[in-house]
Amino acid sequence: RIFHHSHxxxxxxxxxxxxxxxxxxxxxxxxxxxxxxxxxxxxxxxxERQGPSNPALWWINGKGDxxxxxxxxxxVLSRKVANVLSGPCSLQRGDRVLVILPRIPEWWLLNxxxxxxxxxxxxxxxxxxxxxxxxxxxxxxAKCIVTTDVLAPAVDSVVPKCxxxxxxxxxxxxxxxxWLNFSDLL
Numbered sequence: 001r002i003f004h005h006s007h008x009x010x011x012x013x014x015x016x017x018x019x020x021x022x023x024x025x026x027x028x029x030x031x032x033x034x035x036x037x038x039x040x041x042x043x044x045x046x047x048e049r050q051g052p053s054n055p056a057l058w059w060i061n062g063k064g065d066x067x068x069x070x071x072x073x074x075x076v077l078s079r080k081v082a083n084v085l086s087g088p089c090s091l092q093r094g095d096r097v098l099v100i101l102p103r104i105p106e107w108w109l110l111n112x113x114x115x116x117x118x119x120x121x122x123x124x125x126x127x128x129x130x131x132x133x134x135x136x137x138x139x140x141x142a143k144c145i146v147t148t149d150v151l152a153p154a155v156d157s158v159v160p161k162c163x164x165x166x167x168x169x170x171x172x173x174x175x176x177x178x179w180l181n182f183s184d185l186l
Contacts, residue, residue: 033115033116034112034115035075035078035112035113035115035116036116039056039071039074039075039078039112042056043070043071043072043074046070046071046072047072053070053071055068055069055070056069056071056073056074057069057074057108059104059105059108061104067105069105074108074109074112077109077186078109078113079113079116081109081112081113082116082117084113084169084182084186085097085113085119085144086117087185088167089143089144089167089180090143090166090167091117091119091143091144091167092117092118092119093117093119094118094119094120095120095143095144096119096120096121096140096141096142096143096144097110097114097119097120097121097122097142097143097144097145097146098122098124098133098136098137098140098144098145098146099111099121099122099124099145099146099147100123100124100125100126100128100133100145100146100147100148100151101126101146101147101171102148104171106171106182107123110146122136122140122142124136126148126150126151128151128154129154130155130157130158131158133151133154133155133158134158134161137158137162137164138161138164141164142164143164143165143166143167144166144167144168144169145165145167145168145169146169146170146171146182147169147170147171148170148171149172149174149176152168152170152172152176152179156178167180168180169181169182169185
């Protein structure tokens with residue numbers, strides 16, 4: 001209902017604007033970054049409203065645990081993750097990171113952080129085998145992999161074959177030898 005009553009607040013372009021873009025008559029920005037051009041703008045709108053707003057991310061697991069982040073919280077956390085990627089992980093614009101995580105909040109943070117930093121994210125399902133992971137690492141020349149402690153042994157078994165892989169980042173409450181811990185760095 002909120003959307004239908006306030007649709008002009010949410011959608012700045014009307015149909016004729018989309019037609020203009022299609023005919024190359026509408027100015028298209030030379031550089032577009034979803035994190036800064038959309039997420040940060042919504043964060044600003046959220047601040048100006050100074051009232052309760054809908055969450056930017058609302059995650060609930062099978063046990064009933066939930067996380068709700070506002071646009072501002074998602075922005076702050078994604079900037080922290082971007083700092084982890086560019087700092088301890090030594091990733092730069094254009095580098096590739098293979099992310100093999102279930103759909104947990106960290107998955108979303110990594111997506112937005114990659115957009116912020118210009119790092120190319122390669123999402124992978126948690127059903128990948130060691131052979132699948134090796135193929136993706138070799139083909140993509142990914143410099144970093146992010147996964148959980150469930151798939152870490154499979155990654156460790158193929159690391160000697162993957163000369164481009166420099167950093168292994170684990171999303172886990174426990175630490176693992178030769179892996180950076182996501183939570184500790186965040």
